[in-house]
Each structure stands twice: as C-alpha cells, then as structure tokens.
Amino acid sequence: MTSSSTQPVLRVRDVRFGYARGHDLFAGVSLDVGRGEVHALLGPSGCGKSTLLRLIAGLERPASGRIECDSQVLTDGGTFVPPHRRGVGIVFQDLGLFPDRSAVSNVMFGIRGPRRAARARAKELLRVVGVGDEANRPPGQLSGGQRRRVAIARALGPEPRVMLLDEAFEGLESDLRRAVRNDVFGILRSRGIASVLVTHDEQEAEAVADRVVRLPRLSRT
Amino acid sequence: MPARRPPVRRIERWLWVTASLCVSALVAGPLVRVVASVFEDSGGVWSHLAETRLADYATGTASLAVLVCVGATVLAVPPAWLLARYRFPGAGVLSWAMLLPLAVPGYIAAYAYTDLCAAEGPLRRAIDGLGAADGMAWLVPDMRTLGGAAVVLASTLFPYVYFAARVAFREQPASAIESGRLLGAGPLATALRVELPLAAPAIAAGLLLVLMETVADFGTADYCAVDTLTTGVYRTWLGLGSEVGAAQLSTVLVVPLIGLFTLEAWLGRRRRSTDTTCRVMGDRRVSLGMPLGLCATAACLAPLVLGFIIPVVHLAVLSVNDNTDAGRSWLPTASWNTLRVASMAAAAAVVLSVVLVAASRFATGRATSLSFMCSRFGYAVPGPVIAIGVIAAVSAVSGALHAAGLPTLGSVFAVGSLVTLVVGYQTRFLGVALAYTRAAFERIDPRTDDAARTLGVGSLGLLARVDLPLARRGLLVGFVVLFADVVKELPITLMLRPFDFETLAVRAYKLASDERLGEAAGACLAMVGFGLVPAALLGAVLSHAASSQRIESPNR
Numbered sequence: 001m002t003s004s005s006t007q008p009v010l011r012v013r014d015v016r017f018g019y020a021r022g023h024d025l026f027a028g029v030s031l032d033v034g035r036g037e038v039h040a041l042l043g044p045s046g047c048g049k050s051t052l053l054r055l056i057a058g059l060e061r062p063a064s065g066r067i068e069c070d071s072q073v074l075t076d077g078g079t080f081v082p083p084h085r086r087g088v089g090i091v092f093q094d095l096g097l098f099p100d101r102s103a104v105s106n107v108m109f110g111i112r113g114p115r116r117a118a119r120a121r122a123k124e125l126l127r128v129v130g131v132g133d134e135a136n137r138p139p140g141q142l143s144g145g146q147r148r149r150v151a152i153a154r155a156l157g158p159e160p161r162v163m164l165l166d167e168a169f170e171g172l173e174s175d176l177r178r179a180v181r182n183d184v185f186g187i188l189r190s191r192g193i194a195s196v197l198v199t200h201d202e203q204e205a206e207a208v209a210d211r212v213v214r215l216p217r218l219s220r221t
Numbered sequence: 222m223p224a225r226r227p228p229v230r231r232i233e234r235w236l237w238v239t240a241s242l243c244v245s246a247l248v249a250g251p252l253v254r255v256v257a258s259v260f261e262d263s264g265g266v267w268s269h270l271a272e273t274r275l276a277d278y279a280t281g282t283a284s285l286a287v288l289v290c291v292g293a294t295v296l297a298v299p300p301a302w303l304l305a306r307y308r309f310p311g312a313g314v315l316s317w318a319m320l321l322p323l324a325v326p327g328y329i330a331a332y333a334y335t336d337l338c339a340a341e342g343p344l345r346r347a348i349d350g351l352g353a354a355d356g357m358a359w360l361v362p363d364m365r366t367l368g369g370a371a372v373v374l375a376s377t378l379f380p381y382v383y384f385a386a387r388v389a390f391r392e393q394p395a396s397a398i399e400s401g402r403l404l405g406a407g408p409l410a411t412a413l414r415v416e417l418p419l420a421a422p423a424i425a426a427g428l429l430l431v432l433m434e435t436v437a438d439f440g441t442a443d444y445c446a447v448d449t450l451t452t453g454v455y456r457t458w459l460g461l462g463s464e465v466g467a468a469q470l471s472t473v474l475v476v477p478l479i480g481l482f483t484l485e486a487w488l489g490r491r492r493r494s495t496d497t498t499c500r501v502m503g504d505r506r507v508s509l510g511m512p513l514g515l516c517a518t519a520a521c522l523a524p525l526v527l528g529f530i531i532p533v534v535h536l537a538v539l540s541v542n543d544n545t546d547a548g549r550s551w552l553p554t555a556s557w558n559t560l561r562v563a564s565m566a567a568a569a570a571v572v573l574s575v576v577l578v579a580a581s582r583f584a585t586g587r588a589t590s591l592s593f594m595c596s597r598f599g600y601a602v603p604g605p606v607i608a609i610g611v612i613a614a615v616s617a618v619s620g621a622l623h624a625a626g627l628p629t630l631g632s633v634f635a636v637g638s639l640v641t642l643v644v645g646y647q648t649r650f651l652g653v654a655l656a657y658t659r660a661a662f663e664r665i666d667p668r669t670d671d672a673a674r675t676l677g678v679g680s681l682g683l684l685a686r687v688d689l690p691l692a693r694r695g696l697l698v699g700f701v702v703l704f705a706d707v708v709k710e711l712p713i714t715l716m717l718r719p720f721d722f723e724t725l726a727v728r729a730y731k732l733a734s735d736e737r738l739g740e741a742a743g744a745c746l747a748m749v750g751f752g753l754v755p756a757a758l759l760g761a762v763l764s765h766a767a768s769s770q771r772i773e774s775p776n777r
Contacts, residue, residue: 057403059402059403082407083402083403084404084406089404090400090403096394096396098400098401099419100418101418109404109414110405110406112405158405
C-alpha cells in the first residue's frame with residue numbers, strides 16, 4: 001500500500017502500530033502525499049485508518065517507522081515531535097469544537113499574533129468556508145454543515161502543511177455533504193495543503209482523491 | 222425527573238399527589254415557619270441584632286465562604302487534573318484517597334488542628350525542642366481565627382470540588398483537547414485554555430456545594446470563634462432565648478441559600494444534558510517522568526495530608542494517650558444513641574424519598590414537581606435554622622393537638638422528642654436521599670415498567686414488585702450516605718435532642734468545648750470511621766468508571 005509523489009510534503013514510511021504487544025493493528029504502511037494532493041484512506045472498520053491519522057498528528061506513537069513533513073522528521077526511532085509543533089491540522093468526525101467559545105473564538109485559538117489581527121484573520125477564514133455570518137454564534141447554535149465548516153476554518157488557522165480529515169463529512173445529508181466537501185477540498189488544493197481523508201464511502205473517495213489507499217482488514221501477527 | 226407518564230387510575234393519582242404533598246409539608250413546613258417569622262414581633266431582639274451584630278455575622282459568613290472556596294479550588298482542581306491526565310507514583314491510590322477528607326467533619330478537624338497548634342501543643346513543643354522558637358513561630362498558626370477556620374473547612378470540603386472536577390476532566394471530549402494540541406497549544410496551555418473552561422460548570426457546581434456547607438457550618442465556626450450568621454442563630458436562640466429573633470436572623474440566610482441551591486440544581490441539569498455522543502478522554506493518561514512524577518505525587522498528597530492524615534493521626538495519638546476512665550463510660554451509650562437515631566433518620570429519609578420519586582413518576586404534574594423541589598431545599602439551610610423552624614412548627618402543631626383533645630399525639634410531636642429530632646434530620650437531609658433515590662429509579666428501563674403494567678399491576682404493585690427490587694442497590698447507597706451524614710450532624714442534634722440524650726457528635730462537641738480533647742478523640746475517630754463508608758463508595762464510583770463510560774455525579 002505505497003503511493004508515491006515527486007515532491008511529497010507528507011512521507012510515511014513502514015509505520016507499524018499495535019495497542020498490545022504482538023497484536024499489530026497494521027504494519028508497514030507507507031504513504032507519500034504531495035503539495036495540494038488529496039489521498040483517501042479506505043478500509044473496513046477497525047483496520048486502523050483513524051489510528052494512522054492519529055500517528056501522523058502525533059496523538060499516538062508508532063511501534064516503528066518514520067513520518068516526515070517537508071523533510072522534517074516528525075517521528076522516528078528516537079525522534080518524536082509533539083502534536084502542537086507538527087504543523088498538522090485535523091478535523092475529527094465529532095469535530096471537537098470548543099463548545100464554550102463562539103465560532104470566531106474557535107478559529108482564533110490556533111492563530112498566533114496580536115489579538116486584533118488574529119480576529120480579522122479568523123473572520124476571513126470563516127468567510128472563506130462560507131460561515132462568515134455565524135462568527136459570533138457558539139457551535140451549539142450552528143447546523144451540522146456549519147459546524148463542519150467552522151472546524152475546517154479552525155484547522156486552517158495555524159496554516160498547516162498537512163490536513164487530516166477523519167470522516168469529517170459523516171452525518172451530513174448527501175447534497176450538503178457534496179457541497180461542503182467540494183468547498184473544503186477546493187480551499188485545501190488552492191492553498192497547496194497536502195490532505196489525507198479517511199472515509200467509508202468509496203464513491204466519495206474516488207470523487208475527491210488524487211489517490212485512494214486501501215488498508216486491509218486488520219491482520220494480527 | 223423521568224419524562225415517562227405511565228397511566229394510573231384517578232384514585233391512585235390522587236393518593237400519590239396527597240402523599241407527596243404531605244411529605245413536602247412535613248419537611249418544608251419548618252422552613253416556611255422560619256420565613257413567616259418575619260411578620261412576628263421579636264420583642265426588640267431583631268432591632269438589637271441589626272444594630273449590633275448583624276454586620277459582623279454577615280461579614281464573617283461572607284469572608285469565610287470566599288476563603289474556603291478559594292482554598293478548596295486550590296486544593297482540588299490541580300490534583301484532579303493531574304490524576305485525570307497523567308500516570309505517576311501513587312496515582313492509583315491517590316485517585317480515590319483524595320475523597321477521604323469527606324469522612325472528617327470540619328469541626329473534628331478543627332479540634333485536632335487547634336490542639337496541634339496550641340501554645341503547649343505538640344507543634345510548639347517540637348519547635349521549642351529545635352531551639353528555633355522565634356524564627357519558626359509562623360509554622361504554628363493560631364487556628365482560632367477566620368484564617369484557621371477557612372483552612373480547616375477548605376481541607377475537609379475540597380473533595381466535593383475534586384470529585385466534580387475529576388469526573389468533568391474524564392468526560393471531556395477527546396477531540397476538543399486533541400484539537401487544542403494540534404492548534405499549537407502545549408499541555409499546560411491546553412489545560413488552561415480548553416480543559417479548565419470546559420470543566421468550569423462542574424467545578425462551579427462543586428464549589429456551590431462547598432459554599433452551602435460552609436455557610437451551613439456551625440461546629441467549626443463556633444470552635445474557631447468566627448462570628449457567622451449560623452453561629453449567630455444558635456447564640457440568639459441560646460443566649461437571648463428568643464426563638465422569633467433567631468428565626469428572623471435565619472431568614473437572612475434562607476433566601477439567598479435557596480437561590481444558591483436552585484443554581485446548583487440548574488448547573489447539575491446542565492451538566493447532565495451535555496453531549497453524550499462524542500468520544501471522551503476517559504482513562505487515557507500519559508506517564509510522567511521521575512522528577513515531574515514525584516512533584517505530581519506531592520501536589521496530590523498535600524491536600525490529603527492536610528484534610529485527613531494530620532487530623533486523624535493526631536486524634537489517634539490523643540485517644541491512645543487518654544488515660545481517663547470517663548472517656549470509656551459514656552462511649553457505649555453515645556454510640557448506641559448515634560446508631561439508633563442515624564438508622565431511624567436514614568431509613569425514614571429513604572422511605573420518604575421513595576414516596577416523592579414514585580409520586581413524580583406515577584402522578585406527573587405541577588403538584589408533585591413542586592413537592593419534589595420544596596423537599597430538597599433543606600440541604601442548603603444551616604442546621605440551627607432548621608432546628609429553629611422545627612421548634613416553632615412543632616410547638617404550633619403540638620399546641621393544636623392538645624387543644625383538639627389529643628394530648629398523647631401532641632406529646633409525640635413535642636420539642637425534645639425523638640420524632641421531632643428525626644423530623645429535623647428529614648428537613649436537612651431529604652434532598653440528599655432524593656438525589657440517590659432518583660438516580661436509582663432513573664436507571665430502571667421504562668420498558669420494564671411498561672411490561673409490568675400490561676400484566677395488570679397497579680402503581681403500588683409496580684413500585685413494590687418491580688421498581689424497589691431493581692432500585693434496592695441505589696437505595697442502600699443512599700441509606701449509607703445519609704447514615705454517615707446524620708452521625709456527623711451537630712447543631713440539629715444539639716438543639717432538638719431529648720433531655721439527657723447524647724450522640725457521639727454532641728458528646729465530642731461538649732468535651733472539646735471544655736478543652737478535654739483527649740476524651741473526645743475516641744468519639745471523633747468513631748465518627749470518622751462511619752464517614753469512611755460513603756467516602757469509599759464515592760471512591761468506588763471513580764475507580765469503577767471504565768475509560769469511556771459516562772459517570773453520573775452523585776453530587777447532591
């Protein structure tokens with residue numbers, strides 16, 4: 001399951017991971033995602049798609065293997081860059097918006113610099129993803145599609161080099177899902193952000209991805 | 222309250238509503254009587270209090286409440302966060318041991334600390350022995366001060382905040398915290414900017430409980446010579462001999478406390494209605510390296526040492542060193558009285574709470590909802606205030622029964638009877654019983670009730686044959702917690718007890734007031750022993766909750 005690209009931003013090499021000794025969730029996964037490319041991860045439940053995203057984000061440590069971003073080693077035998085220093089953005093299936101903050105405050109969270117400038121940039125990002133009018137509303141008062149757009153805007157705030165989308169469009173009605181998805185990938189491609197999408201939907205993967213990677217049913221060794 | 226409304230016959234509905242109203246009248250009546258005293262003539266006592274003591278009482282209460290809340294936050298929140306997020310030496314034991322100070326009533330910790338820090342106490346002697354009496358005098362603070370009372374109360378009440386914060390940190394959405402990390406915030410910044418704001422409602426609810434307990438406290442404030450409204454009520458009743466004046470002073474407390482209680486109930490509902498669909502942090506914890514791990518152990522151990530180990534060890538030493546025979550003669554009688562009255566009160570509270578919860582299930586409506594709500598208010602009200610209300614209400618009822626030619630019944634409801642004492646406990650603690658009983662009934666699958674109803678069972682049969690057997694474990698937990706609460710209760714017992722009837726709490730209070738702490742230590746330790754049972758139950762709740770299971774906080 002290796003994919004290649006001439007100028008990969010994200011390089012995953014022979015990553016191996018298991019929750020218990022002797023029980024690998026997957027072994028030897030490799031991935032190369034170029035600038036502005038979208039790779040989709042497909043596979044049955046439990047095969048480790050989301051776990052692979054968490055390894056790339058630094059939320060889990062692999063048993064072995066190497067992960068690089070723009071030639072910077074993020075994870076290697078002795079190196080482990082913590083999540084907040086990786087320059088990787090993620091949109092979770094349940095979004096993880098901060099419920100006590102407004103949409104604009106959610107987006108401002110990851111933007112560094114003076115408060116006024118951060119606010120202006122957060123509002124701009126919200127406008128880009130199509131929810132500029134909802135800036136002051138908390139997540140609880142937004143629709144499912146609006147919440148997803150806010151989550152995308154928040155992940156874009158720190159200008160990540162890599163964007164990870166973990167079933168980020170689940171639960172949306174099909175027309176809305178298509179619209180949100182097209183908008184989001186349009187923005188990611190235009191900004192040259194390497195993206196990895198985890199999905200169950202084969203048609204969605206074929207529609208948006210430059211490359212589809214199929215993870216096999218989990219094999220235990 | 223359960224939203225389901227199984228259809229019941231009109232007569233059954235009427236019976237449930239009547240029973241519910243009777244229970245709420247019994248427990249809320251004394252509070253109504255207190256508030257009604259505003260319209261009575263106190264013979265100049267109120268105006269005397271307003272001119273001379275009221276400002277001191279109000280300032281003392283407010284200062285103590287603020288200091289205790291700040292102290293409880295400092296003692297509870299950092300350990301709760303550390304134990305929820307990290308693995309370090311002793312974390313497993315500390316996780317539940319942090320609840321042990323709940324077993325130590327504030328006034329007992331006050332006795333221990335006051336003796337420890339006395340002019341001829343062990344701390345002073347130890348410092349004198351080191352030959353550094355002047356330079357290290359600050360290590361032996363005067364505990365009979367506002368600051369002393371605040372330290373004692375904060376170190377024994379912080380587990381309320383710890384439990385609420387610990388559950389909140391555990392149940393936080395993992396994706397929100399991980400998003401914080403991926404957006405560039407380190408562990409500490411994520412804690413301050415994401416986790417703490419998310420846990421704020423739970424921490425606030427825990428602090429409200431601390432606030433209510435502090436305002437309601439009598440024993441600690443009295444022993445540490447801090448003038449509060451609660452001690453003022455007792456002194457007005459005892460010193461000025463004015464029930465009406467004490468009742469009028471009580472109203473100054475009752476109204477804001479009921480407001481606080483309503484706020485706490487609202488925060489509790491809000492916590493329960495949070496999103497349950499997202500992945501929670503659960504027991505995912507990161508190992509801390511050795512130097513940091515030991516610092517974390519020390520940070521969590523400090524509140525435990527302050528609130529449990531120091532007072533209990535000192536009391537144990539005092540008890541072992543006590544050679545007076547008197548200390549042994551009264552202990553069996555006081556223990557038996559304590560067991561008897563606590564069992565009666567806890568059993569009565571569980572039965573009454575079942576009536577109220579069942580009524581609100583079988584006869585849903587405004588009357589039963591109002592009864593339920595009114596029956597909970599007593600928990601927010603200080604013991605002396607409740608005692609004053611009970612004395613006034615019982616005197617009125619007893620007088621009416623005598624006038625109606627029922628002297629035997631009238632003497633049952635006389636001030637100084639066991640029945641009156643148990644009624645006082647119901648007013649104070651029925652809210653606690655209701656929390657546990659409601660939680661036990663809410664766990665019953667509504668389809669079980671539906672199935673029983675289709676098999677021809679009426680509401681009483683449903684309660685007796687289906688609901689009570691299913692809820693028995695929750696009811697038993699409620700009984701144990703109430704039992705321990707009654708054992709520790711001091712002012713209601715002190716003011717409403719029958720003549721020459723002494724419980725462990727009363728005896729310990731009297732002996733400590735006479736500076737005979739060595740003799741009182743045995744009773745104090747016995748009360749701590751009773752208090753360990755509910756603390757262990759809460760610890761089991763924390764330990765038992767699996768990584769991703771949601772926990773219903775048994776906060777009241």
